[in-house]
Amino acid sequence: MKPVLDMESSNRFFNAFKYTQTAQVNDKDVLIKLTKRAKKAMEMRSTPLFIEMQIYFSCVVQKRVLFHESFDFDSTAVTDKFSVAIRSVESQSCDPEYYAKNHPEKRVLDSTAAKKMTARELIVDYKDNNWIGCFSIV
Numbered sequence: 001m002k003p004v005l006d007m008e009s010s011n012r013f014f015n016a017f018k019y020t021q022t023a024q025v026n027d028k029d030v031l032i033k034l035t036k037r038a039k040k041a042m043e044m045r046s047t048p049l050f051i052e053m054q055i056y057f058s059c060v061v062q063k064r065v066l067f068h069e070s071f072d073f074d075s076t077a078v079t080d081k082f083s084v085a086i087r088s089v090e091s092q093s094c095d096p097e098y099y100a101k102n103h104p105e106k107r108v109l110d111s112t113a114a115k116k117m118t119a120r121e122l123i124v125d126y127k128d129n130n131w132i133g134c135f136s137i138v
Contacts, residue, residue, distance in 0.1 A: 018039070019033070019034040019035075019036070019039045020032065020033050020034070021078065023076055023078045023084060024076065025084055025086055025119060026086060026118045028118040028119075028120075030084065030086075030118070030119045030122055031121045031122070032078060032084065032121075032122045032124070033122070033123045034124050034125075037125060037126045037127060038124045038125050038126040038131075040126075041126040041131075042081040042082055042126075043081065045081050045082075047069065048077070048081055048082055048083055049067060049069070049081065049082040049083075049131070050068040050069070050070065050071035050075055050082070050083050050084075050085065051066075051067055051068075051084045051122065051124065051133065052064075052065070052067075052071065052073075052084075052085050052087060053065055053085065053087075053122060053135045054066055054086070054089060055086070055089070055114075055117055055137065056091065057088070057089065057090045057091065057109065058090075058091030058094055059091075063135060065122070065124075065132075065133035065134055065135060067133070071083070071085065073085055073087060073108075084119075086117075086118055086119050088108070088109040088114040088115075089107065089109060090107050090108075090109055117137055119135045120135075120136045120137065120138045121135060121136045123135070
């Protein structure tokens, strides 16, 4: 089972955020916080990691942080080791069982309102060989 993370628990269960930096994503500053474990795992990479902050509209609205080895959408390079992106997407269906298993995407939401949603803070950790993260939106 993959680790789950939310903004509230991140302060209690994470290692201290020793590494922070700001990046411009969609013309807004996003504060990025990495734990020591995440920083070390990033440094070991030979190719960049793509971190997607996703606002997922389905039966419920969900914020997800997805980690990709490659990414076919616009992203912002933060360092030579990782890039970040934020996308609002709509699900293919609202079948609760299918949604829980697959998180299907129907389309990217590109309305003016959807484009105004952006991240304020991204928190990333690396634990038990899994990337985990959470973000807050403005």
